[in-house]
Amino acid sequence: MPCREQRREIRRIALERIKRLFEMADAMFNVDPSLSHRYVELARKISMRCRVRIPRDLRRRFCHRCYKFLRPGVNCRVRLAKRREPHVAITCLECGNVMRLNLRGLKGA
Numbered sequence: 001m002p003c004r005e006q007r008r009e010i011r012r013i014a015l016e017r018i019k020r021l022f023e024m025a026d027a028m029f030n031v032d033p034s035l036s037h038r039y040v041e042l043a044r045k046i047s048m049r050c051r052v053r054i055p056r057d058l059r060r061r062f063c064h065r066c067y068k069f070l071r072p073g074v075n076c077r078v079r080l081a082k083r084r085e086p087h088v089a090i091t092c093l094e095c096g097n098v099m100r101l102n103l104r105g106l107k108g109a
Helices: 004-028 033-050 103-107
Strands: 076-081 087-092 098-102
Antiparallel strands (some): 087 098
16 A cells, blocks of 8 residues: 555646646547547546546536536536526536536635
């Protein structure tokens, strides 16, 4: 079992790779969306294996139901909803899942 410093280094490397995979997914979406979706899948596997949280800004860039990379206006719809608590509703056009992000929580981020 790796010691504390080794685990910290493993998690740091994993986080760098996750960020890089999301950058590549963003760059490749126009060329090949399926490759972009695969990059998200790989980033999720790395995060689960190394027990690293995907950063909040990147977590909002993929659907949590079908795990596809989301590009607003192409395969997802972004709307502001004012009912109850004001929130942003991101609808995945691949599977129909709706992610709701509270606007009060977005102010601090």
